[in-house]
Each structure stands twice: as structure tokens, then as C-alpha cells.
Amino acid sequence: MNVPLTLLGLLERQSSHGYDLKRDYDTYFSPTKPLLLGQVYSTLGRLARDGKVVVGPAEPGAGPDRKRYVITERGATEVEAWLTEPVEAEQHLQTELFTKVVLALMLGRDASAYLDLQRAAHVARMRALTEIKRQGPLVDKLLADHSMFRLEADLRWIDVTQARLGALAEEVCK
Amino acid sequence: MSGAAGPDAAALLEARAAVLAFGRTPALRGTDLRVARGEIVAVMGPSGSGKSTLLHCLAGILVPDSGEILFDGRRVDRMREAERSELRRDRFGFVFQFGQLVPELTAEENVAMPLLLGGARRGTALTEARDWFPRLGLEGLERRRSGELSGGQAQRVALARAMVARPDVLFADEPTGSLDTYTGEQVMELLVDAVRANGTTAVIVTHDARVAACADREVMVRDGKVTSPHLERTGP
Numbered sequence: 264m265n266v267p268l269t270l271l272g273l274l275e276r277q278s279s280h281g282y283d284l285k286r287d288y289d290t291y292f293s294p295t296k297p298l299l300l301g302q303v304y305s306t307l308g309r310l311a312r313d314g315k316v317v318v319g320p321a322e323p324g325a326g327p328d329r330k331r332y333v334i335t336e337r338g339a340t341e342v343e344a345w346l347t348e349p350v351e352a353e354q355h356l357q358t359e360l361f362t363k364v365v366l367a368l369m370l371g372r373d374a375s376a377y378l379d380l381q382r383a384a385h386v387a388r389m390r391a392l393t394e395i396k397r398q399g400p401l402v403d404k405l406l407a408d409h410s411m412f413r414l415e416a417d418l419r420w421i422d423v424t425q426a427r428l429g430a431l432a433e434e435v436c437k
Numbered sequence: 438m439s440g441a442a443g444p445d446a447a448a449l450l451e452a453r454a455a456v457l458a459f460g461r462t463p464a465l466r467g468t469d470l471r472v473a474r475g476e477i478v479a480v481m482g483p484s485g486s487g488k489s490t491l492l493h494c495l496a497g498i499l500v501p502d503s504g505e506i507l508f509d510g511r512r513v514d515r516m517r518e519a520e521r522s523e524l525r526r527d528r529f530g531f532v533f534q535f536g537q538l539v540p541e542l543t544a545e546e547n548v549a550m551p552l553l554l555g556g557a558r559r560g561t562a563l564t565e566a567r568d569w570f571p572r573l574g575l576e577g578l579e580r581r582r583s584g585e586l587s588g589g590q591a592q593r594v595a596l597a598r599a600m601v602a603r604p605d606v607l608f609a610d611e612p613t614g615s616l617d618t619y620t621g622e623q624v625m626e627l628l629v630d631a632v633r634a635n636g637t638t639a640v641i642v643t644h645d646a647r648v649a650a651c652a653d654r655e656v657m658v659r660d661g662k663v664t665s666p667h668l669e670r671t672g673p
Contacts, residue, residue: 379657379664389650397626411647418646426483 264292267306268345271315274334275342278319281307281332291402307332315341360417364424368432378425385414385421448507449474449638450606455494455504464490465501466661472606477632477639479649482658488642489610491658495640496529496608497521509605526554530599530607530637532628534614536591538583544594545570545579551602569597573627589620593627600631607632607639613648625651 266288273279273287281303289297310316315338319331334342360381367374392407392414399407424431448471457465464487472478472495482488493499494506497513500521506513508528513521525531530551538547545566552562570576573593583591592612599607612628613621629651632639641652649655657664 382657383655386646386649386655389646390652393647393650411650415646422483 267310268342270306271310271334271338271342274316274332275339278331278333280329294403310338365435368435374428375425378421382418382421385418389414448472449509450495451507452491452495453505455501455506457490457494457499457501463661465494468661468663470656470663472638472640474638475636477629477641477652479652479655480640480642480658481644481649481655486658487661488658492608492610492640492642497524526551528605530602530604532595532599532609532612534611536595538591538594540583543580543582544586547594548597548601550598555602566601569601573597588616589624592616592624596624596628596631600635603635604637607637609639609641611643612641613645622647
């Protein structure tokens with residue numbers, strides 16, 4: 264997650280205090296892993312140093328949190344560029360999973376049983392996410408959906424690997 | 438009804454060492470499965486693994502060559518065809534991949550079918566059938582024929598037909614297999630809500646992990662046998 268650009272994006276929506284920014288970030292983008300307030304202020308400090316935000320004057324009756332941050336033209340340009348660029352289509356190979364299967368085969372262990380267990384763990388996680396989807400707000404549903412599609416990709420890999428275990432064993436045990 | 442009932446609770450439905458071959462091709466090779474009352478179990482497995490054959494044996498559509506099939510303590514595999522037919526009609530509901538509605542009938546007539554076959558009067562059956570339409574988001578579609586329904590609508594009508602007689606067990610074979618992800622998810626939510634509300638036990642054959650994730654637990658069928666990693670870990 265690109266925290267600085269996400270905060271900038273939230274600031275383009277409307278100028279904001281640091282604490283309100285943190286609250287919006289946590290609500291929409293990271294409900295299970297909230298940002299530390301210190302990280303929010305250090306990020307805002309860097310954005311101000313780089314001319315992407317400006318800090319408004321302290322507001323009346325205010326504590327340290329009563330400064331309003333406003334995005335600059337430069338910041339807005341950066342957000343626009345970021346939002347139109349595709350994310351790199353990374354190859355999300357689960358290296359540990361792959362390593363375990365290959366090593367199990369090399370060592371004559373039961374790779375099939377391991378894959379079955381891994382499969383059960385994946386489906387159990389999907390079941391927990393399904394429960395979140397049934398009860399949670401739409402933002403949580405969408406985040407859960409994304410996790411589920413990634414888990415599904417792993418499951419497909421597990422199924423295909425399960426079907427190819429014999430051939431894979433021959434190859435890695437030469 | 439919650440999904441608290443696990444595989445160790447008293448079984449409503451059970452396969453014991455079921456063996457079945459089609460000619461010389463083995464489909465089930467000593468399959469065991471216990472399903473507790475009120476439980477939703479997903480049966481997964483590769484194509485040709487025997488998962489649909491297992492469902493057909495549990496539902497009394499097929500009879501295994503050897504082994505036992507038990508429903509509510511009764512030996513389904515020893516019943517005559519007429520008895521099994523009666524069991525399927527009175528105690529079980531079915532949802533298949535393509536709805537399989539009767540095209541000549543309206544949606545409400547399709548839903549009423551199990552009640553009519555069970556001897557209900559037409560008016561009563563149609564009234565009960567119509568109750569299901571708002572519950573499944575099908576208001577206004579009562580008089581449509583299957584050709585005039587979308588895939589998701591047809592599958593919801595099929596679900597209503599399967600549940601209208603309040604079956605003890607719902608058997609579903611790839612119930613979302615012909616639907617896109619979003620529509621399939623809606624159908625599964627309605628299916629789970631309906632079986633939970635009715636206390637119905639459900640056996641769902643699927644290759645889709647998202648569908649399996651709606652169940653209380655899943656089992657894998659591979660080469661005609663049920664494998665369950667959890668059971669293996671606690672075995673001797």
C-alpha cells in the first residue's frame with residue numbers, strides 16, 4: 264500500500280486534519296491494520312517538505328492536531344498520475360508453498376497430504392472471509408473479495424500441482 | 438440452526454464403504470461420509486473424482502454395488518426403487534447446475550411441483566409456491582416461463598422448488614456452475630439462508646472454493662474416496 268499517495272488522494276477530496284486523515288485511511292483502506300498517528304504526521308511532514316501539501320495556520324482553541332493540511336497543485340498532479348498508472352502485474356508465486364512441495368518430493372515425504380492440509384487451511388480462511396462479507400459494510404466486503412480471489416488463485420495452483428505431483432516428483436528426484 | 442454440528446455429531450446421512458463402478462470404471466472405491474443434521478457440507482474434488490456419484494448415492498438416485506447408505510437410520514441402499522422415489526420426493530430437495538426447470542410451466546408452477554407431486558391441492562400448492570418469490574427476490578416473475586428468466590433467476594426458482602416442501606436434506610450439484618461470480622454469490626447466500634432458516638441439512642457438490650466457503654465444512658473426493666485432512670491428522 265502506498266501510504267503517502269493514498270493520504271494525498273484523501274487530501275485531494277478535501278483538506279483535513281491529521282487525525283481525520285488517519286481515521287478515513289483506516290476506515291476505507293486498512294480496517295484491520297490501522298496507521299500509527301506518528302506515521303501519518305511524519306508522512307505529512309515529508310509531503311510538506313516536498314511541496315505536495317501545505318500546512319494551514321493552527322485553528323482557534325486548537326491543540327497540536329488542529330492544523331489543516333491542503334494539497335498543492337504538485338501533489339494533485341502526482342495523485343492524478345498515480346491513479347491512471349496500472350499496478351505492476353506481479354507474479355504472486357507463493358514461494359514457501361512451492362518450496363515445501365518440491366522439498367517434500369525430494370525427501371520422499373507426502374507432498375499430497377501437505378497440499379490437502381494447505382487446501383483446507385485456505386478454504387478455512389475463505390470461510391472466515393465469507394462470514395465477514397455476510398455481516399460487514401461494503402468496504403469490508405470488497406477487501407474480503409480481493410483476499411478471496413487471491414486465495415482462489417492459490418487453490419487453483421494447489422489443485423493443478425496435486426494433479427501433476429507424479430510428474431513433478433520424477434523431475435525433481437532425477 | 439447453526440453450523441455447530443460437526444462430523445462427530447449423530448449423522449442424519451451417511452455413506453459407509455460405498456463402492457460403485459460404471460461397467461469396468463470404478464467411481465466410488467469405499468467412500469465414507471457422515472453428515473450431521475443441520476450441517477452444510479461441501480463436497481469438492483477434481484472432475485471424474487466421483488463427487489457427483491457420491492451425491493447420487495446419498496440421495497438414493499444410484500445404488501452402490503456394495504457398502505451402505507443411511508438416511509435417518511434407514512438403509513437407503515436396501516430400499517426398493519418405489520421407496521427411494523418416495524424418499525426423494527418427500528424428504529429431499531435438489532438443485533442442479535442448470536436449474537432444469539420444466540419449460541412448459543410457469544415459474545410458480547415449477548416451484549409448486551414437489552407439493553403437487555406430494556398430493557397437495559393446486560390452489561394450496563401455488564399459494565405456498567408464491568410465498569417463496571419475495572424471499573428470493575423474484576417478485577413479479579411468478580408467471581414467467583423458464584425461457585424468460587435469466588440464469589440467476591432460474592437458479593433461484595430452482596432453489597425455491599427444492600425448498601418448498603421443506604426437505605430434510607437439500608442436495609445441490611454445482612448450484613452456481615453456470616453463473617458469474619457475483620450472481621453465484623447471491624444464489625449461495627439465499628441458499629444458505631434458506632437451509633439455515635428451515636434447519637435443512639445440505640450436501641453441495643462444487644469445484645468452486647467460494648461456494649465451499651459458504652459451507653460448515655468441506656470434504657475432498659479423490660479417486661472415489663473421501664479425504665479429509667482434519668480427520669487424518671487426528672487418526673491413529
